[in-house]
Amino acid sequence: RKEVEQDPGPFNVPEGATVAFNCTYSNSASQSFFWYRQDCRKEPKLLMSVYSSGNEDGRFTAQLNRASQYISLLIRDSKLSDSATYLCVVREYTGKLIFGQGTTLQVKP
Amino acid sequence: GEEVAQTPKHLVRGEGQKAKLYCAPIKGHSYVFWYQQVLKNEFKFLISFQNENVFDETGMPKERFSAKCLPNSPCSLEIQATKLEDSAVYFCASSPYQSYEQYFGPGTRLTVT
Numbered sequence: 281r282k283e284v285e286q287d288p289g290p291f292n293v294p295e296g297a298t299v300a301f302n303c304t305y306s307n308s309a310s311q312s313f314f315w316y317r318q319d320c321r322k323e324p325k326l327l328m329s330v331y332s333s334g335n336e337d338g339r340f341t342a343q344l345n346r347a348s349q350y351i352s353l354l355i356r357d358s359k360l361s362d363s364a365t366y367l368c369v370v371r372e373y374t375g376k377l378i379f380g381q382g383t384t385l386q387v388k389p
Numbered sequence: 390g391e392e393v394a395q396t397p398k399h400l401v402r403g404e405g406q407k408a409k410l411y412c413a414p415i416k417g418h419s420y421v422f423w424y425q426q427v428l429k430n431e432f433k434f435l436i437s438f439q440n441e442n443v444f445d446e447t448g449m450p451k452e453r454f455s456a457k458c459l460p461n462s463p464c465s466l467e468i469q470a471t472k473l474e475d476s477a478v479y480f481c482a483s484s485p486y487q488s489y490e491q492y493f494g495p496g497t498r499l500t501v502t
Contacts, residue, residue: 318430321496322495322496323480323496324432324480324493325493365430367430367432371488374445374447375420375445375484375487376422376434376437377424377434381430382430
């Protein structure tokens with residue numbers, strides 16, 4: 281079983297749609313949680329950190345459920361520029377990052 | 390510098406040849422992390438350094454792979470006797486603290502033929 285699991289997609293949605301990604305992780309001792317974005321196998325870039333209280337950044341909302349070891353990302357009003365691979369990432373106590381396999385999003389006009 | 394720099398951008402090696410990749414962390418960052426991304430977006434942690442000391446090497450293959458971070462020099466990742474399955478993009482990231490955001494370099498694409 282992978283340490284961080286995501287549905288690889290692809291998710292094909294029209295502009296303006298709302299799309300949700302989910303992720304589960306296996307190590308209950310994991311310290312911190314993130315969503316990264318990767319474009320065309322360039323370097324991953326931090327999209328947002330994820331907290332149990334939930335957090336929002338513009339059109340993006342992330343949520344962590346520690347009890348069920350589940351992380352989510354909601355994107356509202358999708359834009360063409362949101363097309364990318366979204367990586368669910370968990371940080372261990374040593375600082376190393378464990379990546380999910382990524383979910384591909386394609387937003388169509 | 391203000392960005393993590395990685396060289397070269399692309400590296401092509403025949404099977405059995407040596408490959409050496411370089412990473413210059415952001416100035417003032419004490420931690421350096423190496424990750425390998427193979428096809429299908431599979432990222433794998435390899436090794437981390439705190440300054441010139443190995444901090445966590447739990448992801449490093451036992452054979453053929455080695456890494457160093459020496460004072461006043463870029464960090465390096467070396468693969469002896471490359472194999473086809475070593476073909477991947479190798480990303481380096483740096484961070485000022487162990488549990489702080491990691492800033493990624495643009496990666497080195499290694500192709501083993």
